[in-house]
Amino acid sequence: MGIDQPRITAQTLKVLAILMSRTQDEISGAEIARSTKLASGTLYPILFRLEEAEWVESHWETEDPHELGRPRRRFYRITGVGARKARAAVRDVAASFKEFAWR
C-alpha cells in the first residue's frame, strides 16, 4: 500500500496519542473510541487512512469466536514508521502553534 501521508487533524492526533501511549498493548477499535471519545463514523476512516499509510497495523484476536461467544476483535498497533512520523507531525503542529502564539 504505502499511500500518501494521512492528514493530521485534531482527531487523528487523538488516535495517534492513544496508540503511542499503549505501544505494548493490544487495543481494539471500541477501546480507541472510548479513550478518544470519537464516534465510529469518525474513528474508522482515520484508522483506515493510517493503516493505508502504514502508520498503523492491525490483526484479529487469536481466540476462537465460538469459544469467546462473541465476534472477534480487531486490534490496532502503531508501527515504527508510524511512531516516528507521528512524533514529527506533533513537532510540526507544536511549532505552528508556537509561531501563532508569537503573532
Next chain:
Amino acid sequence: MALIASIGLFVLSILGAALSGILAKEIEAWSPSIVRGLIKLAVGRLPEKLRERFSEEWQSYVNDVPGVIGKVIEAARFLLAARRMAMIDRRDKEHEGWGQKVAELEGFRSTLVGVARSLDSVFAILGSEGIAVPNALKSDVDRLNQLMSEFKEKKDKLAELVSADPPNLVSKALNLRRRRRLLEEIDISSHVTIQKKADEIMKTLKLRRRNTRRH
C-alpha cells in the same frame, strides 16, 4: 372542568408510560436485527476488498458498546464511516493512476533527452569535420528542443499537481481539473512525433556527411 382535565392528563400519562415501556421493549427486541441491518448496509457501501473484514470488526465493535440505543446509534454511524472510507479508497486509486501517468511521461522525457543528446553529438561531429548543417535542419532541431522543453515543463507541472495535497474539497476539485486540462494539453503521441522527426534529421545529417566525404 379542571377535574376532567386533570383526570385526562393522568390517563394520558399512564398511557404514555405504558406505551414508552412497550416501545423500549420493542426496540430492545428489534435492536440486534436493526444493528445487523445497519452494519450490512454500511458494509455494502465499502469497497469489495474491505467488506468481509469490517462486517466482522464492526459487529464486534457494536458488541462492546453498552446500551441498546448506543449500539443502534454507533451502527448507524458506520454508514458515514463506510462512505468516507469508500471515498478515501477511490481517491487513493485515482492517485495511483495519476502517479502512473506521471511515471509514463517521465519515461517519454528520458527517451527525448537521449534523442537530443544523439543529435547534439552528430552536430558536434559534423562541426569538427567542417561539414555545414543546412539552416532548415537547424531550425527543425530548434523546434524539437522547444517541443521537448514544453513537454518537460508540462510533465513537471503535472507531477507537482499530483504530489500536492489540497487542504479542502474546493482546492481538490480545482487541482483535479487542472490535472485533466494539463493532460489534455500534453499530447502523449508528441514524443513519438519528436522521435520520428529526430530520426529523420539524423538520417539527413548522416547522408550529408557521407556525401561530403565522397566529394
